[in-house]
Amino acid sequence: MHTVIHWFRRDLRISDNTALHEAWNRSQILIPVFIWDDAILRSPDVGPARVAFLLRSLEALARNLETLGHRLIVRHGPPAEQLVRIAQQTKAAAVFTNRDYEPYSVHRDRHAAAELYQAGVYFESFKDSVLWEGKEILTQAGAPYTVFTPYSKAWRARPRPAPVPRIGPAKRQLDPSLSSLPLPQDSSALDHPLSQSLFPAGEHAAQAALKHFVQSAVHQYDEDRNFPAKESGTSRLSPHLRFGTINIRTILHRLTQVAADRPVQRGIQVWESELIWREFYLQILANFPRVATGNFRPEYDQLEWSGTDEQFQAWCAGRTGFPIVDAAMRCLNATGWMHNRLRMIVAMFLTKDLLISWQRGERYFMRQLVDGDLAANNGGWQWSAGTGTDAAPYFRIFNPVTQGEKFDPSGEFIRQWVPELSQLDSKQLHRLADNPLLLSRTGYPPPLIDHARQREKCLAMFKAVKGA
């Protein structure tokens, strides 16, 4: 083919990129395209943390392409319409892209494929963001796995595809008259405090983060991952996996290298299982798209969540009076990121202490998180609420005080994010509510609810549905 368009979406990198490499390899002229889509940009689920990360990743992508003589074409509008327009102007024979499994994306791509077909342009999509897609790992009975452990066994038993080679230099120049929008330098998203996240964006930053993590921290991951105060306890690669500034093939390839001279690989094993969770939930979303709008177990659609708007607002703002919960929420609000242990704690607290539907928490997370991903976020929330696949049973309820004592024993993380408590030692801090005199002097809010009481109410709420 003479001219092929590569449509970038969640694969903002030039190395180890399946569709991009195919497009470059099989054409004389490669047209790399990114399209701003209002259906996504204007969604209430998209917040400044992610927009800023996307913008900065796009800038990096444009630079990386430029070093090889390629020019990123940026457009704005309905994707199908823009693709047809570019294809007609450049006489492109095909549009290549990497598959995306969210319900909106599946619909969008089907529509784009149809429109392009009408215009005589070939559309081809590739597997790229996961090792194994929804229908590739099935049970003996031919059904999708809905339990993690057997799924992960099947996943681990499979080969691990090697990274895809990086694309080479442009073979011919793009028509200079082909227009491209400038990337907004002064977008309000970049002024927003959330854009000052801890996450350097782009492909090089992702590679650097990976290198840093696998050099040492990954070997303590099985222990360290539970302690939010440990900066290097986790990889912090989640936004890069979300936007495809890195690919899982590259990650596994690097892990294999560092594992080669290690007899004990517990850290690596445990971290790999987190990567498998990611594919597990992507596979769940692809096979059961209804989880995006309801409980995986439909009987739980009848649950009567009784928490109030005021309580929800307190949770969002980090004013619940439970130090570990409030520290976690304030960290999220300030940085766009939250440690996974804390995600479980605040999710359990919203659903099982405040008795507020997981879906409200899910939406708030999506708006705030720099790594917000429908499949992983939805899976995590349904797991915590006990309404999902392989979920924590509904009666598994975290005690927010105990969790704080266990996973932030010194109180270091709490003091970092809750300045009212910064002068307290760990002993005073976790059970501050038992010391009303000290509590009143700190200016920190008293507990919003009584955990033991709410726990009972939660159990009753679930039992009411089970009995029905």
Added chain:
DNA sequence: TGAAATGTTGGGGCG
């Protein structure tokens, strides 16, 4: 990738 309630055991204080 729990926590709380309940049950069991055994050491030690004490009359």
Added chain:
DNA sequence: ACGCCCCAACATTTC
């Protein structure tokens, strides 16, 4: 010395 009680520590059950 003995039985009783207390209670921490651990185990089991229940949600």
